[in-house]
Amino acid sequence: MLNFIDARCQLGRRGIVREGEPVTKSDILELMDRCSIEKAIAYHAMAKEGDMKAGNDLLLQETEGDERFIRQWCAMPSTFGEFMGAEELAEQMKKHHVSSIRLFPKTHGYSVKPYAMGKFMDVMAQCHVPVFLTYAECGSEDNLYSLLSSYPEVNFIISDASYRENRKLFPLMEQCKNLLLGTGNFVVHGGVKLICDYFGAERMIFDTGLPMGSATAAVALICYAEISEEEKQLIAHGNIERLLADVKL
């Protein structure tokens, strides 16, 4: 039986909740148990939606002593001292056992071009910190290409690629070996096998998007994919374990 590590989970009270949607940490843990998800990389809703620093602090509090959650901070390049500088960010991450960052360039209104990301991404690259963001947060495939090709030594986990993006996504994956695809909402018919056949199973990372995404759907997509058991193990947990083991903070 496959055990999963979920690479995209949000904790905390968020602004908008649809009827019946999981809300609390215990709601999320119940789904993780139901879906054989051993651990989840989690960021905090407040860090995305409200105060980034306060949200990252809340994450530390809510995951204190809890081995089911792997800490992830939301981050952004510091402008006029709004957020901590890249070196300080790396130090704080090390101190608090935070092993990856998540970016929301569209939501937080900044450019992913090198002129805006330069110093920040250089430090993440030196520390081998995996960088997570959704496809839509980049704004366009050209922005995404600019980001990925400017920092080839950084592993970017790009999630939530719509079933409509194949003609844009596939050339990006071909050109940018540092693009790893989050599987959560990649619902293309036979899509998991397609990616494995064209690019290899090491290019996919299991994620759910909990609590707004569906863990039950996400695990089924991997369990039933027409790929080998070894490929499933890589996608379910092996690839993300490898990336996290390589972090040098």
Added chain:
Amino acid sequence: MNWEELVFEAKPFDGLLVLDVHGHIGAHRPFQLGAYSAAQVAQTATRMGVDAVCVSSLPSIVSDWKWGNEEVAQACRDFPGLILGYAVPNPYYEDCDIAPYLSMPGFRGIKVHGDMQGSLPLNDPRYFAAYELADKQRLPVLFHAWLPSEVAAATDVAKRYPNATIILGHSGMTARAAAVQAARECDNILIDTAISSTYDNAIEVLVDKVGADRVVYGSDISFFDCIHTMGKIALAKLSDTDKEKIFGLNAKELFRL
């Protein structure tokens, strides 16, 4: 049924009646689909233990209605019993007659998609000839009903043609309040489960509001892989009886199988 064992050991859904009321075959112009031929859809259905999938042809909706409906007729001949067909009307052609298809083996109903036919409202009179056929023959009509306005049009049609059964495609997930209201107003309305993304517990909420008798499994294959919705229902917090109704028992009656 041990649903967890089924999914986590990737077993086919054998021994359970699974009828997919919402499928497509054929190429699509605006973006690249995954596997979309009738043979590929049939292969996935067989591998997953799906007993039948009722499909329309995407070219029949957006381009040549006759060519596309012939594509479905051929699929029904090639995969008898496994591939069932929806005939698709094109409202812009006065000579568009889908009646001959409805008498062919495998065809079980009608599919309408106003959004991809020039954003035409689905209660436009140009669709009425097709609805009259459905009413006379007591057939299902699968509506693309993503938006509340499309649910409203479908509700209008359901009231005008009470012997037809209207399946609201997508809206149980995308416009749930409108879909629930429509199902409460009209006994001849069912709601399918097709959506590319949603959250856990969404199907449970829908069943709570309209009852499992009114919800039918639809995947929207080949826009999407059927697997994720099957997993979502299989691992939902619903009774075995409710899951069996959604997966196939409700549609068995609908398709007269």
